[in-house]
Amino acid sequence: MTRARPWFRLRSELSPRRRLGLGLLSFLLPLGLWSAVSYVPFLWHPMVRISDPGGAAWFSRGQLVEREAFAAENARLRARAAPTARGEPANPVFLPAPHEVARAVFTGFTTRPPRPEEPWLHQALWHSITVIFWGFFISSIVGVPLGVLCGALPAVARLNEPFVEFFRYLPAPAFGALAVAVLGIHDPPKVAIIFIGTFFQQILVIANTTRRVDPALLEAAQTLGASRRQLLFRVVVPGVITDIYTDMRILLGWAWTYLIIAELIGVSSGITYFINQQAKYRNYDKVFACIILIGLIGLFSDMFLAALGRRLFPWTPNARGSWLAAVARIFRSRRESEALEAAAGEDVAPA
Amino acid sequence: MIGAIELPSHTQQTTEVRDRFRRLKQRPVILEVKNLVKTFETPAGTVRALDRVSLEARRREFLCVIGPSGCGKSTLARILAGLEDSTSGEVLLDGAPIRGPGPDRGMVFQAYTLFPWLTVLKNVMFGLEVTESCSRDQAEREARQWIELIGLKRFADSYPHQLSGGMKQRVAIARALANRPRILLMDEPFGALDAQTRCQMQSYLLQIWKAVDVTIVFITHDLEEAVYLADRILVLDAHPGRVRELVEVPVPRPRHQEQLVSPSFLATRKHLEELIHPVSQDQNDRLPMIRMTQVGDDVE
Numbered sequence: 001m002t003r004a005r006p007w008f009r010l011r012s013e014l015s016p017r018r019r020l021g022l023g024l025l026s027f028l029l030p031l032g033l034w035s036a037v038s039y040v041p042f043l044w045h046p047m048v049r050i051s052d053p054g055g056a057a058w059f060s061r062g063q064l065v066e067r068e069a070f071a072a073e074n075a076r077l078r079a080r081a082a083p084t085a086r087g088e089p090a091n092p093v094f095l096p097a098p099h100e101v102a103r104a105v106f107t108g109f110t111t112r113p114p115r116p117e118e119p120w121l122h123q124a125l126w127h128s129i130t131v132i133f134w135g136f137f138i139s140s141i142v143g144v145p146l147g148v149l150c151g152a153l154p155a156v157a158r159l160n161e162p163f164v165e166f167f168r169y170l171p172a173p174a175f176g177a178l179a180v181a182v183l184g185i186h187d188p189p190k191v192a193i194i195f196i197g198t199f200f201q202q203i204l205v206i207a208n209t210t211r212r213v214d215p216a217l218l219e220a221a222q223t224l225g226a227s228r229r230q231l232l233f234r235v236v237v238p239g240v241i242t243d244i245y246t247d248m249r250i251l252l253g254w255a256w257t258y259l260i261i262a263e264l265i266g267v268s269s270g271i272t273y274f275i276n277q278q279a280k281y282r283n284y285d286k287v288f289a290c291i292i293l294i295g296l297i298g299l300f301s302d303m304f305l306a307a308l309g310r311r312l313f314p315w316t317p318n319a320r321g322s323w324l325a326a327v328a329r330i331f332r333s334r335r336e337s338e339a340l341e342a343a344a345g346e347d348v349a350p351a
Numbered sequence: 352m353i354g355a356i357e358l359p360s361h362t363q364q365t366t367e368v369r370d371r372f373r374r375l376k377q378r379p380v381i382l383e384v385k386n387l388v389k390t391f392e393t394p395a396g397t398v399r400a401l402d403r404v405s406l407e408a409r410r411r412e413f414l415c416v417i418g419p420s421g422c423g424k425s426t427l428a429r430i431l432a433g434l435e436d437s438t439s440g441e442v443l444l445d446g447a448p449i450r451g452p453g454p455d456r457g458m459v460f461q462a463y464t465l466f467p468w469l470t471v472l473k474n475v476m477f478g479l480e481v482t483e484s485c486s487r488d489q490a491e492r493e494a495r496q497w498i499e500l501i502g503l504k505r506f507a508d509s510y511p512h513q514l515s516g517g518m519k520q521r522v523a524i525a526r527a528l529a530n531r532p533r534i535l536l537m538d539e540p541f542g543a544l545d546a547q548t549r550c551q552m553q554s555y556l557l558q559i560w561k562a563v564d565v566t567i568v569f570i571t572h573d574l575e576e577a578v579y580l581a582d583r584i585l586v587l588d589a590h591p592g593r594v595r596e597l598v599e600v601p602v603p604r605p606r607h608q609e610q611l612v613s614p615s616f617l618a619t620r621k622h623l624e625e626l627i628h629p630v631s632q633d634q635n636d637r638l639p640m641i642r643m644t645q646v647g648d649d650v651e
Binding site: 224227230 | 434451454468482510511523526527530
C-alpha cells in the first residue's frame with residue numbers, strides 16, 4: 001500500500017508531475033489574480049465606463065469616469081429629473097484585462113506604427129536585443145578572461161579587484177551623460193551603459209567562481225606533471241567552465257535590467273521608445289504586451305542557454321528533468337490531443 | 352588471556368620469505384628519505400608533524416606507512432609528492448633530491464580526483480599529454496592498455512560521474528601509472544570505499560603492482576590492509592611523528608584473502624595493534640556504568 005507523499009517535506013525531491021504542476025501554477029496564480037481583478041465586476045473596478053450619457057453634458061459613450069463622480073452626476077441628474085447616465089464598472093485604463101494584452105501581443109507585430117518613421121514592434125525588440133548583445137559581448141570578451149585570471153592568480157586579483165570593488169558601486173546610469181558626450185547620441189552610449197553595468201560585476205563573479213575550483217584536482221594535475229600554464233588551461237578553465245556558464249546566464253539577466261535606462265540615453269530607441277510611445281497614446285495593453293514580451297524573451301533565451309549548456313558540457317550529471325524538456329512534453333501532448341481532435345472531427349464532419 | 356591462540360612471533364620468517372627479503376635488499380634504493388622534519392605554526396605554538404623521519408624503499412617494493420591519526424603520514428605522502436615542502440631533511444629519488452611535484456612520482460588521493468570533464472580514456476591520457484612524452488596516437492594506445500589492465504575497457508568513454516567509487520580509484524591508479532612513475536604514492540586511497548569494495552581494490556592493486564615496475568608507498572590507518580599489501584610496514588608514532596618501527600611482513604606472497612587468518616598474518620597484525628593502540632590502563636578511558644534500561648541482559 002502506498003501513501004501519497006506529503007507536499008511539504010524539507011529538501012525532498014519532487015515527482016516530475018508535481019514539478020511540472022507547480023511550475024505551471026507559478027504562472028497561473030498571478031494570471032488568475034489578474035483575471036479575477038479584470039473580470040469579476042465587484043473586485044476593485046474603481047471606474048465606470050459610460051454606456052449611455054443620459055442627460056449629463058460632459059459624459060460621452062465609452063468615457064471612463066470615477067465611480068464617485070458618476071454617482072454624484074447621476075444624483076444631480078435625478079434632482080433635475082433628467083435621464084440618468086448608465087455605465088458599467090471598469091478598471092482604470094492602465095490595467096487592461098489579460099485578453100486585451102494577449103491580443104496586443106499578437107496585434108503588436110501586425111500593427112503599422114502610427115507614424116512612418118517609428119519602428120514596428122519587432123524592429124524595436126530587435127534593436128534592443130542587438131544593444132544588449134553588444135554590451136554583454138564586449139563586456140564578456142574582456143571580463144571573463146580577466147575574471148578567470150583574477151580567480152587563478154592572487155597577484156592579478158589584488159591588482160584589479162580593489163578598484164573593481166569600488167567601481168561596481170558607481171551606478172551605471174550615472175555615466176549616461178558622459179557616455180553621450182564621448183560616444184554620441186545613438187547606440188554606442190547605450191552599449192556602453194550595459195557594458196559598465198555588466199563588466200565590473202562580471203569580473204568579481206567570475207573570479208569568485210574560479211576560486212571554487214577543487215584544489216585536489218590542481219594537486220592531482222601537478223603530480224601528473226602539468227605545468228603552471230597547463231594547470232590554468234587544462235584544469236582551472238575546464239573545471240569551472242560550467243559554473244561560469246551559469247554565472248553568465250545570471251549576468252545576462254542583469255544586463256537586461258540596464259537596458260531600459262540605457263535606451264533612454266541620447267536618442268531614445270528600442271523597446272523603451274516603443275513602450276513610451278504606446279504609453280503616450282494610452283495603449284496600455286501594448287505597454288503590458290511589451291513588458292511581457294521582454295519577460296518571455298528573457299525566459300526563453302535562458303531556457304535555450306540551459307539546454308545548450310547540457311549539450312556543451314556532457315560530463316555534468318543532470319538527473320532532474322529540464323524546463324525545456326517539460327515544455328517540449330507539454331507541446332507534444334498538445335499536438336497529440338490536437339491530432340486526436342482533428343481525427344475525431346473528421347468522423348463527424350458536417351456536410 | 353585465556354584460550355587465546357598461541358601465535359608465533361611476527362619476526363619468524365619461513366625460508367622462502369627470508370629469501371625474498373634478502374633479494375629485496377639487494378635491489379637498488381629508489382626512494383630515500385633522510386631526517387625529514389616538518390613543523391607547522393599554529394596559534395597554540397609550533398607543532399612537529401614529522402620528526403626526523405628516515406626511510407628507504409627499494410625497487411618494486413610495497414611499503415606501507417601506518418600510524419595513529421595525527422602521526423603525519425599524510426603530510427609525509429604530500430612531501431614525497433612535492434605538494435608540500437619539508438622544514439628540513441632530504442628526499443632523494445634515484446639519488447637525486449626532488450623539487451616540487453613531478454610525473455616521476457604518481458599519486459592517488461583518498462578523495463576522488465578524476466577530472467570530471469574528461470572521459471576515463473582522456474583522464475588516463477592526461478599525464479602523457481601534459482608531459483608530451485609521446486605522440487597523441489601513442490598516448491591513446493598506451494592509455495587504452497592501462498584501462499584494459501584495470502579491467503575497465505567498457506568504460507573508456509564514460510565520464511567519472513558514471514563510475515562507482517572503486518572504479519574511480521582504479522582509473523586514478525591507471526592515470527598515475529600511465530606516466531610510468533618511479534614510485535606510486537597512495538594516500539589512504541581506499542579509505543572512502545565500503546569494506547567489500549576495499550577488499551576487492553586491495554586485490555586489484557596487488558595484481559596491478561605485479562604487472563608494473565613501480566615502487567609503492569601506501570599510506571593507511573587500516574592495519575589489516577597494511578599487512579595484506581605490504582612487504583614492509585613503517586610504523587609512525589604521533590605527536591611528534593616519529594618512526595616507531597619498520598616491520599617486515601612475514602606473510603608469503605602471492606597474497607590472498609585466506610591468509611587473513613594465517614598465524615603469521617595474525618601475529619603481524621597483533622604486533623601492529625600493540626604498537627599503535629596499546630591497551631589503555633587509564634580509568635578515564637572507560638565510560639561510567641549507568642544503566643538506562645530495566646530489561647535484563649537475557650531479553651530476546
